[in-house]
Amino acid sequence: xxxxxxxxxxxxxxxxxxxxxxxxxxxxxxxxxxxxxxxxxxxxxxxxxxxxxxxxxxxxxxxxxxxxxxxxxxxxxxxxxxxxxxxxxxxxxxxxxxxxxxxxxxxxxxxxxxxxxxxxxxxxxxxxxxxxxxxxxxxxxxxxxxxxxxxxxxxxxxxxxxxxxxxxxxxxxxxxxxxxxxxxxxxxxxxxxxxxxxx
Numbered sequence: 001x002x003x004x005x006x007x008x009x010x011x012x013x014x015x016x017x018x019x020x021x022x023x024x025x026x027x028x029x030x031x032x033x034x035x036x037x038x039x040x041x042x043x044x045x046x047x048x049x050x051x052x053x054x055x056x057x058x059x060x061x062x063x064x065x066x067x068x069x070x071x072x073x074x075x076x077x078x079x080x081x082x083x084x085x086x087x088x089x090x091x092x093x094x095x096x097x098x099x100x101x102x103x104x105x106x107x108x109x110x111x112x113x114x115x116x117x118x119x120x121x122x123x124x125x126x127x128x129x130x131x132x133x134x135x136x137x138x139x140x141x142x143x144x145x146x147x148x149x150x151x152x153x154x155x156x157x158x159x160x161x162x163x164x165x166x167x168x169x170x171x172x173x174x175x176x177x178x179x180x181x182x183x184x185x186x187x188x189x190x191x192x193x194x195x196x197x198x199x
Contacts, residue, residue: 042174042175042178043174044174044175045173045174045175046106046107047172047173048103048107048109048171048172048173048176049170049171049172049173051166051167051170051171051172052167052171052172052173052176052177053104053107053109053113054113054166055163055164055166055167055171055176055180056100056103056104056109056176057104057109057110057111057112057113058113058163059096059100059160059163059183060097060100060101060104060111060112061112061128062128062129062156062159062160062163063093063096063097063100063160064097065128065129065134065156066089066093066129066153066156066157066160067090067093067094067097068134069129069134069137069149069152069153069156070086070087070089070090070093070153071086071090072134072137072138072149073086073149074086074087076142076145076146076149077142077143077145077146078145078146078149079146079197081197082146082149082150082197085190085193085194086153089190092186096179096183099175099179100179103173103175103176128159129152129155129156129159133152134152137149137152146197147198150194150197150198151198153190153194154191154194154195157187157190157191157194158187158191160183160187161183161184161187161188161191163180163183164180164181164183164184164187165180165184167179167180168180168181168184
């Protein structure tokens with residue numbers, strides 16, 4: 001009886017893992033468990049405030065930089081699970097950028113708030129990953145690449161969490177707030193996962 005119970009537990013755990021992996025790039029969820037749902041379940045409105053707009057205007061370039069970053073794992077010497085995570089992040093963030101750009105267009109707002117640091121001061125400052133950091137990663141020796149990649153991606157996703165917090169606290173648009181919640185949950189999980197890879 002104990003053997004059957006142990007086997008059942010293992011099968012349940014394996015099934016849960018497969019379900020998580022199957023949902024990697026769907027609805028803003030990557031390789032981590034997070035309360036999610038398709039954007040379509042949110043009652044969309046065109047009501048927004050300056051926090052909603054700034055969240056999207058800061059997130060779009062941040063997400064694009066993240067896409068540039070995770071694509072580096074395709075051809076570099078990293079473990080298969082790191083490649084899988086990078087691919088899941090790429091699919092998710094491409095979808096998120098599409099949604100963000102659509103909302104800005106619907107609200108008749110510009111895609112960018114500009115590069116003036118004062119524009120970002122009230123929103124926690126500049127949360128971007130510098131081009132210099134990505135360029136330096138590209139020249140990292142093969143034996144050191146995975147560790148450097150994970151450390152930079154952890155910092156990058158931490159910045160996404162901080163931006164999501166601002167939207168959760170100050171935004172009013174339901175779809176932007178739902179996106180922020182998914183970003184907060186998924187990036188927090190990704191960070192924990194990557195820290196595990198570094199152990």
